[in-house]
Amino acid sequence: MKPPSNDSAKPQSFRLGRRLFLAATGCAPVASLLAADPPRPITQASVPDDPAAPKEQVGTVPSSSPFDEPLTFTRKDLTPRVKPFSLTQVRLLPGPFLSAQEANRALLRRYDTDRLLHTFRINAGLPSSAKPLGGWEKPDVELRGHFIGHYLSGCALMYAATGDQELKSKADYLVAELGKCQDRLGGGYLSAFPLSLFDRLKARQRVWAPFYTYHKILAGMLDAHQLCGNQAALRIAQRMADWVDHWTAALMPEQMQMVLDEEFGGMNEVLYNLAAITSSPRYASVGDRFTKKRFFNPLALRRDQLRGIHTNTHIPQVMGAARRYELTSDMRFHDVADAFWRQVVDTRTYVSGGTSNNEGWLTEPNHLAQELSLRQETNECCCAYNMMKLARALYGWSGDPRIFDYYERNLYNHRLGTIDLTNGHTQYFLTLGAGSWRTFGTEEDSFWCCSGTGVEEFSKLADSIYFHDDNSVYVNLFIPSELDWKERGVRIKQTTGFPAEPRTTLEIITESSLQFALKLRIPSWVTGPAGISINGKASEVSADAGSYLVVHRSWRRGDRVELSLPMGLHVEAMPDDPSLQAFLYGPVVLASRLDTAKLPDSLVVGFQAPDLKKQPSPETSPLRAEHADVRRWSRASKNALDFKIPAAGGRTFVPFHSIGPGERYSIYWKVV
Ligand SMILES: [Zn+2]
Numbered sequence: 001m002k003p004p005s006n007d008s009a010k011p012q013s014f015r016l017g018r019r020l021f022l023a024a025t026g027c028a029p030v031a032s033l034l035a036a037d038p039p040r041p042i043t044q045a046s047v048p049d050d051p052a053a054p055k056e057q058v059g060t061v062p063s064s065s066p067f068d069e070p071l072t073f074t075r076k077d078l079t080p081r082v083k084p085f086s087l088t089q090v091r092l093l094p095g096p097f098l099s100a101q102e103a104n105r106a107l108l109r110r111y112d113t114d115r116l117l118h119t120f121r122i123n124a125g126l127p128s129s130a131k132p133l134g135g136w137e138k139p140d141v142e143l144r145g146h147f148i149g150h151y152l153s154g155c156a157l158m159y160a161a162t163g164d165q166e167l168k169s170k171a172d173y174l175v176a177e178l179g180k181c182q183d184r185l186g187g188g189y190l191s192a193f194p195l196s197l198f199d200r201l202k203a204r205q206r207v208w209a210p211f212y213t214y215h216k217i218l219a220g221m222l223d224a225h226q227l228c229g230n231q232a233a234l235r236i237a238q239r240m241a242d243w244v245d246h247w248t249a250a251l252m253p254e255q256m257q258m259v260l261d262e263e264f265g266g267m268n269e270v271l272y273n274l275a276a277i278t279s280s281p282r283y284a285s286v287g288d289r290f291t292k293k294r295f296f297n298p299l300a301l302r303r304d305q306l307r308g309i310h311t312n313t314h315i316p317q318v319m320g321a322a323r324r325y326e327l328t329s330d331m332r333f334h335d336v337a338d339a340f341w342r343q344v345v346d347t348r349t350y351v352s353g354g355t356s357n358n359e360g361w362l363t364e365p366n367h368l369a370q371e372l373s374l375r376q377e378t379n380e381c382c383c384a385y386n387m388m389k390l391a392r393a394l395y396g397w398s399g400d401p402r403i404f405d406y407y408e409r410n411l412y413n414h415r416l417g418t419i420d421l422t423n424g425h426t427q428y429f430l431t432l433g434a435g436s437w438r439t440f441g442t443e444e445d446s447f448w449c450c451s452g453t454g455v456e457e458f459s460k461l462a463d464s465i466y467f468h469d470d471n472s473v474y475v476n477l478f479i480p481s482e483l484d485w486k487e488r489g490v491r492i493k494q495t496t497g498f499p500a501e502p503r504t505t506l507e508i509i510t511e512s513s514l515q516f517a518l519k520l521r522i523p524s525w526v527t528g529p530a531g532i533s534i535n536g537k538a539s540e541v542s543a544d545a546g547s548y549l550v551v552h553r554s555w556r557r558g559d560r561v562e563l564s565l566p567m568g569l570h571v572e573a574m575p576d577d578p579s580l581q582a583f584l585y586g587p588v589v590l591a592s593r594l595d596t597a598k599l600p601d602s603l604v605v606g607f608q609a610p611d612l613k614k615q616p617s618p619e620t621s622p623l624r625a626e627h628a629d630v631r632r633w634s635r636a637s638k639n640a641l642d643f644k645i646p647a648a649g650g651r652t653f654v655p656f657h658s659i660g661p662g663e664r665y666s667i668y669w670k671v672v
Pocket residue numbers: 001312380381382383428448449450451
């Protein structure tokens with residue numbers, strides 16, 4: 001997220017100059033013409049890339065501006081098609097996702113809670129001798145306190161995902177101490193900065209997003225309540241919301257709309273959540289005051305007016321719209337969420353699954369090559385995090401497995417790889433320019449928006465592998481894990497080496513035989529019919545790509561289902577420049593690891609994006625068409641997704657997520 005001015009806390013890397021995209025390669029004759037997997041046609045860069053994906057206009061398409069009228073909140077819950085399992089019901093088993101979770105868990109454990117509390121205590125006039133944090137949490141930075149909200153959520157999610165008592169204790173201590181700060185401040189207000197920032201917001205003076213930070217703390221309190229069972233956290237959240245009610249009620253509607261021009265996170269969503277938890281519609285009415293009409297009206301009319309706006313200011317607002325729809329069945333809010341989703345995913349998403357450049361949408365839809373040529377700071381990580389949360393909500397409404405093509409694309413290319421497994425530190429921008437490298441935050445001096453969502457996202461990697469309805473389990477992701485469907489008395493253990501292996505195995509563990517349907521997602525990227533065997537015997541059941549393969553039977557203890565998912569190399573071209581191409585194997589984006597020395601930490605650590613001006617791309621030649629022909633590529637080894645290109649100087653492509661800190665890579669190639 002952007003500070004309101006040339007804030008000194010923002011590292012130099014944020015102010016990278018405009019540069020032209022440089023395509024890259026090196027070509028030299030080599031051997032090996034082993035046959036690779038069957039080729040797939042080149043598709044455009046938006047995902048999901050399934051041409052059969054529904055494009056029809058769903059819901060109401062009003063002729064006027066539907067959010068110009070005053071809103072009335074009337075509870076009428078949506079009945080979801082599929083429901084998520086609680087995080088407490090799924091455990092990750094050894095594999096890359098468990099490694100990422102554990103790196104984050106160790107980071108969460110290392111933070112000293114008294115240091116996290118320091119600015120809150122000072123602001124409340126309470127003593128604190130703790131050493132202040134740096135970066136965006138420095139005592140003179142206006143966003144201070146935001147990370148503590150994320151941290152509370154991260155601890156609560158990790159406790160649910162692992163049962164880690166130490167992190168629950170840290171969350172409980174933070175809630176208790178923040179409660180003391182709230183008592184001292186009076187009136188329900190709770191923040192690490194004084195009320196004068198809100199006075200400046202009201203007066204339309206320059207200020208850095210006070211409601212953004214307030215939202216993080218409120219959301220952290222609700223997570224501590226819901227996932228750790230902390231009752232005090234709910235009382236604190238209600239008092240915080242009471243203060244918001246008081247502050248916003250004093251503004252005229254037009255004045256409130258002007259307040260909403262400053263980033264305010266998901267204030268609408270968290271207030272709707274509080275209304276649902278407490279069955280108090282008053283909080284939802286306060287949430288309605290955070291309806292930014294200028295943004296929602298064109299979405300309800302399904303017009304793309306995203307060019308020029310700040311990406312992560314707006315995604316959380318749409319999550320609020322999604323939640324409002326779930327609580328009221330009001331189609332206006334459905335249409336906002338649905339239209340936004342389609343606009344971003346279909347026309348503004350890079351091959352990695354991420355969106356945004358320099359934190360905004362810089363071009364008209366389907367001009368991704370042009371956008372990439374403007375700036376290097378693509379794919380802000382917190383945007384991917386929030387878009388995945390939105391995807392999860394939309395999936396619950398429809399049960400459409402193609403939404404998981406998008407989710408999975410992000411998971412393998414934008415979650416794996418953006419956390420440093422040695423220390424749990426995370427990235428800000430996932431840069432796609434030629435010759436890029438990954439940069440990571442520090443433990444003491446970053447605390448960026450993406451550091452905050454980072455500690456949340458790597459605590460909840462288990463949250464979307466399985467869903468259910470009354471009589472079915474949906475297996476959406478192929479990740480080693482164990483599900484405990486307590487309500488039905490059955491456990492399902494998934495073992496897999498996916499994506500290095502194109503298959504997964506599910507073992508049913510139940511005391512007595514039990515009837516239910518197992519619905520296995522068949523991704524849109526499969527290159528042939530998915531095969532299934534039950535207890536070693538091939539089954540006739542089949543399903544199309546982008547649907548579910550359904551096995552309905554009476555399951556017995558020890559039943560084993562093996563699902564094979566034919567995978568292959570394929571190419572995705574930019575929608576506005578078919579010669580600019582990226583390569584994938586199934587959902588995995590492949591990167592060419594450039595033959596350069598590993599860059600020192602002085603160019604990697606503490607930067608939001610690589611400074612390609614200081615270290616220009618070492619390779620600038622295009623890739624010759626015959627080298628970009630994936631039918632000629634060969635797999636370097638059976639157990640790894642490394643591919644060699646014959647006659648191209650031994651160039652190899654490897655999974656993007658396997659590129660480590662300091663290694664240089666290219667994703668998009670100019671093909672001639
Ligand atoms: Zn961010």
